[in-house]
Amino acid sequence: CGAFGGGAALGVTGPIDEAGLSDGCYRYTLSGTDRVGNNAAIATIVRVDTTAPIGGALQANGVDAVPGGSDSITASGSWSVTRNDFADAESGMVGSTLTRQQGVLSGGACTSFGGTSTVTGSPGEVSVATGCNRYVLTGVNAAGLSAEVSTTVRVDRLAPTDGAVTVNGAAASVAG
Numbered sequence: 001c002g003a004f005g006g007g008a009a010l011g012v013t014g015p016i017d018e019a020g021l022s023d024g025c026y027r028y029t030l031s032g033t034d035r036v037g038n039n040a041a042i043a044t045i046v047r048v049d050t051t052a053p054i055g056g057a058l059q060a061n062g063v064d065a066v067p068g069g070s071d072s073i074t075a076s077g078s079w080s081v082t083r084n085d086f087a088d089a090e091s092g093m094v095g096s097t098l099t100r101q102q103g104v105l106s107g108g109a110c111t112s113f114g115g116t117s118t119v120t121g122s123p124g125e126v127s128v129a130t131g132c133n134r135y136v137l138t139g140v141n142a143a144g145l146s147a148e149v150s151t152t153v154r155v156d157r158l159a160p161t162d163g164a165v166t167v168n169g170a171a172a173s174v175a176g
Helices: none
Strands: 024-033 039-048 057-060 070-075 079-084 093-106 109-111 116-119 131-141 146-155
Touching: 057 131, 057 146, 079 093, 079 146, 093 146, 109 131
Parallel strands: 070 146
Antiparallel strands: 024 039, 057 079, 093 109, 093 116, 093 131, 131 146
């Protein structure tokens, strides 16, 4: 917290209401004098952090995810997800966690996301079947505040079906 300036006596005899304090450090000193003139003091420092972590980022195949929102990309081959963990200058970070949920791709939309698994590092995916993968990077600071960024990768490894060609009124029956 660094050095403190001069303080003001609060004259408080009960709990101190700290609602509305801004970010920073506060030092509280309790002083007392007994009946024969002996003085004693104890002090504590309260660090206030009302700001969520910042700087977390996800990219899927080079496409940035939007902080606080969700973006999606479509991939047919391999793809990679890269991450930049959150930071917090006021109270410090407890950590950042990357999770993945798998879902169903139907009609170009992602639905039915299942259980969540924790992902270590920045995953590179090459053999995942057709479907959806939602990645969420969550950062938590020492004050318990969190922030997140997410992206969804739609994997479509299926060729189009049900195409038809008609030439001079006759329908083609085989490819070529």
